[in-house]
Amino acid sequence: MAKDKSPRRPRAETPKGFRDYFGTDVTERKAMLDAIADVYHRYGFDPLETSAVETVEALGKFLPDVDRPNEGVFGWQDEDDQWLALRYDLTAPLARVAAQFRNDLPSPYRRYAMGPVWRNEKPGPGRFRQFYQCDADTVGAPSVAADAEICAMLSDALEVVGIPRGDYLVRVNNRKVLNGVMEVAGVLDPSNPERFTEERGIVLRAIDKLDRLGDAGVRALLGAGRKDESGDFTKGAGLSAEQAEIVMGFMAAKRADGAATAARLRELVTGSAIGLEGVQELETIAEMLDRQGYASDRIEVDPSVVRGLGYYTGPVFEAELTFEIFDEKGHKRQFGSVSGGGRYDDLVRRFTGQAVPATGVSIGVDRLLAALRAKGRMGAEAPGPVIVTVMDRDRMADYMSMAADLRNAGIRAEVYLGNPKNFGNQLKYADKRHSPVAVIQGGDEAGRGTVVLKDLILGARIAEGASLEEWKARPAQVEIARSDLVAEVRKMLA
Amino acid sequence: MAKDKSPRRPRAETPKGFRDYFGTDVTERKAMLDAIADVYHRYGFDPLETSAVETVEALGKFLPDVDRPNEGVFGWQDEDDQWLALRYDLTAPLARVAAQFRNDLPSPYRRYAMGPVWRNEKPGPGRFRQFYQCDADTVGAPSVAADAEICAMLSDALEVVGIPRGDYLVRVNNRKVLNGVMEVAGVLDPSNPERFTEERGIVLRAIDKLDRLGDAGVRALLGAGRKDESGDFTKGAGLSAEQAEIVMGFMAAKRADGAATAARLRELVTGSAIGLEGVQELETIAEMLDRQGYASDRIEVDPSVVRGLGYYTGPVFEAELTFEIFDEKGHKRQFGSVSGGGRYDDLVRRFTGQAVPATGVSIGVDRLLAALRAKGRMGAEAPGPVIVTVMDRDRMADYMSMAADLRNAGIRAEVYLGNPKNFGNQLKYADKRHSPVAVIQGGDEAGRGTVVLKDLILGARIAEGASLEEWKARPAQVEIARSDLVAEVRKMLA
Structure with missing residues (x-):
């Protein structure tokens, strides 16, 4: 028999999917977050730092099974057998705080939060299991003035960290308009909102892929379905050509200016009450922003923005960097999205049973840092001692x-x-x-x-x-x- | 049979032992950490931010059992059945990084780190399971110049956040002197260092309790043992009265100035090579600090400082706030310790097999914040918008x-x-x-x-x-x- 091995030394390794940040990686991110916090503060937002750990039931969305919590979060059982987990975003903890401290917090409650979140997902190049988010949300403000404010603040935040005007665009849309279009296309029945849920999900995901699949690919997904190059088939929404035309028309509704775009959207949702309400909200947001000097060179209505998340209920927005970079393959392409958000009204209700309107934005810290480095605004060698x-x-x-x-x-x-x-x-x-x-x-x-x-x-x-x-x-x-x-x-x- | 209950709403609660920080709680801590980071930076220290998650084997000290990791850390198994855990301090991750990146990092490597750590301990009033640490360490510097530098930097850090000179004292001692005293007292045998390990552990813990137990209590623990008021018996080190006298003499060795204290210590460790080396190191540290203007109103040699942790191998230090506050019972007492550290030479060796000298300090962020509030330096109502x-x-x-x-x-x-x-x-x-x-x-x-x-x-x-x-x-x-x-x-x- 072989002899007992002497105890193996521990491996000096960052766990798979995690990484360490050294020197300027730390200070540059900190400088960027400090500058953004300054803007958030000036808008009246207060900092909130929740614990990294939440109960799985408060996090929602992910449910524990017997052995270990579902994929998606890092979780464990505490001494009372309660499932705990690391937060996977900063919105779920905000909803918990807004419910828990609802008698003490000012209402509306404007808060910002910055910090790491954790995702138990397959790591890949540039995809880590711990990364920073930088959010600002307003809880308890039903008016779209709150959404307009978030858009203006996002624009200010991008400029203050060093993205010059002209190099970014905050694009705004409204889920209500999309719902109006769905209604006109016959896949939303206001008297029975649960009907066609699956079809609408497919439509939403199809629209979100316009960039990648192009017009024909999206039309295929709206209709019978689509076979990709590898031969895999994705089920379609089963819309007729006429129905699909209405949806495609929505995505192509952008006109030379906000007023013309709104007029075109109004045509498209004729007959849908929710759709018209959505257009009205977009016009109100545009007017408020215009009066503050945020013209369409900074913020514009763009019907092609839908945002992937299911929980948005009204305005949605996205900040895109419009300058070109060279990708890994040496091709020129636009830098793309660095931030997104929108209005969500059901997250606090989970806890209290009472609807609480909320809207907010999340800035992708790592992507924005990468953009600043691409612009030469960061990444210079810092002088040593x-x-x-x-x-x-x-x-x-x-x-x-x-x-x-x-x-x-x-x-x-x-x-x-x-x-x-x-x-x-x-x-x-x-x-x-x-x-x-x-x-x-x-x-x-x-x-x-x-x-x-x-x-x-x-x-x-x-x-x-x-x-x-x-x-x-x-x-x-x-x-x-x-x-x-x-x-x-x-x-x-x- | 009762009807099925409708699904219960999730509780909006911070998990037990965790807390949320609002508004000025966040900004005041941030301002304090920024000011300290400034000092660390000026001393040539570079920031390091490791992931919150480490492998349990890299963390060391805590070993997993089959069902769940031991008490002390929050841990779970990943998809490869490897045990992961949240870091419980910032020193263990530094040791891992120093080993993992030893070919890339400058040597010596001066780094600072600030961030939350997690302890799976029973929560209590003022004791939370997530709290901030703020550390600075030098890895790869064998000279006590590195320890002297840390002491000077600690003094600067306290002043820059608002603890005026005269309200704090950095107290320095050396484990080697203590070992010399142990040798003279007959509980350390240089030719067989493993002998008397248990006795030395008891002596160390007894000395650390001088404040609480007084002279007689410590003498009892050095000798046969001690029964406390509740009748519980704590085993003693079994030292004779003569042996105990030597140890007690060590703790009372402080004199009017550093030179006199060193002379007294030299007497006490006569005949012990390690003890004399320790005294020499203390004298060197004192000279270096004196030449930089850090006199005994800021940093002084104090033989009663031992620090609880077992892994220190040379100089140890502690920052104490000397002003008085009223405790919960309305009694006046000194504020006490807000920071501690020392030299530890074996943490990196765990990974590489090669000894790597290291020394560092950790500032207790929450206690220092409490001190600043007690001094009226913080906690004022911040003006709103x-x-x-x-x-x-x-x-x-x-x-x-x-x-x-x-x-x-x-x-x-x-x-x-x-x-x-x-x-x-x-x-x-x-x-x-x-x-x-x-x-x-x-x-x-x-x-x-x-x-x-x-x-x-x-x-x-x-x-x-x-x-x-x-x-x-x-x-x-x-x-x-x-x-x-x-x-x-x-x-x-x-």
């Missing part, structure tokens, strides 16, 4: 005082704390840290009361375009009095 | 433009979005929001091109000290031109 090198380990206290002097003057600085024996390693370390300046003091300099400053940025620039001889002849370093350390470093950093 | 009230719901676009004008001038402002019918509710809402100013425009004012500004802060002050008649006679409100809205509101807020 000034490195005080160690020539003589018996004089650590001297070196530490130099770093302290620099820091007390507001300059980021540190002493090299590795093994100081090999000076080359110290300069390699400074390089890895993107240090702009190295401070050097050997015994000779100490005796003279001086230090040497090495300009590492200038040094690198010289090194790039110079031969070794030239580089040696022009060492980017100066010997200065120890007492001038702060002033001379400041000069070099300027 | 200017509220634009709604007198005529057909003119929502007008009201929204007013709010937009104010916001564009940098003034926090919102339109009342509840049901506008009852104007009293609008003012109650403004009150709940701590709004400083209400903007009012009825039909008459609209006709005249004016708005009314109601100074709610002045109004509240008047109302406090005035009869109803006086209050009515001095309404703190003015009618102004609509075009002067921004300027007049700004004047009122000034």
